[in-house]
Amino acid sequence: MMKAIRLHAFGPAENLLYEEVPDPVPGPGMVLVDVEGAGVHLVDTMIRAGATGGSPIPVPELPTIPGREVAGRVSAVGPDVSSSWVGKRVVVHLGMVPGGYAERAVAKVESLYEIPDHVDAAQAVAAIGTGRTTAGILRQARLTADDVVLVTAAAGGIGSYLVQAARNVGATVVGLAGGPAKVELVRSLGAQYAIDYRDPEWAAALKGGVELTVLLDGVGGPNGQKAFELLGVGGRAFMFGWSGGGPIQFTHEDLMSRGLTAGWAIGAKLTRQLRELEVAALEETISGRWKALTTTFPLSDAASAHHALENRTTTGKVVLIP
DSSP, X not given: OEEEEEXXXXXXXXXXXXXXXXXXXXXXXXXXXXXXXXEEOHHXXXXXXXXXXXXXXXXXXXXXXXXXEEXXXXXXXXXXXXXXXTTOEEEEEOTTOOOOSBSEEEEEGGGOEEOOTTSOHHHHHHIIIIIHHHHHHHHHHOOOTTOEEEETTTTBHHHHXXXXXHHHTTOEEEEEESSHHHHXXXXXXXXXXXXXXXXXXXXXXXXXTBOEEEEEEXXXXXXXXXXXXXXXXXXXXXXXXXXXXXXXXXXXXXXXXXXXXXXXXXXXXXXXXXXXXXXXXXXXXXXTSOOOOEEEEXXXXXXXXXXXXXXTOOOBXXXXXX
């Protein structure tokens, strides 16, 4: 028997119950992973509430064990899987199949990545999910040392990676974050301009100081809109979410009059490249070029993790530790 978080009814975070359940058994092509860290995604909170918010992930049958990103050590293998996997530290994205919020999880052997001991579980979990999304955004953005890049939600999981990646290519980085503590974190990641978007005058203060060439926006809403308006002539906007209220609004005339390009940085094309993007994110993590900001909670306190994520009190990737 093992401990796991189970959801018996859609609704508030308190519906995530810490229970004892039978150990999963690896079938053909599967391994059993003793979980060291399980990723929590914003989509998890939507699914828990009973709506996927446009995500391709289906609403699961209940009861279910949420979670799709795990890192840990292989403890058993299915009947047709090499026993050489036993004992190896791995990270894996479970795909459409949940089961990560648990002490043990089963995963497809072809989805595994071996990870070295110097990469802890939280860093690995961040890379396999949030990191691969970031790699996809960067593939579209093609940043250079000549760019001046504004990253919204720069203290978040994707945002913190984007700040580091932009600095690594020599770009000038403007990072938006909410509150003094998060602003300091963004500055510590290398952003030359770390700005508190809670200041209603933040955009006016920035205007004229730098001319933005790239906007990387996962927030939308009023602050995403303000950031879009700061783009200089010929600027590029790449959008990948709207956690701040709704997507950035613009017209064809807006783009033509300023010579802008704008579009979604995540789409069907990238979903066909997930393995490549996972490899890219893990390489950056293992090398130390990317270091994820993480907020950890005990597995038993998954409800608090969901509350914190929904209320934006976390920094970086949220990870449950059994």
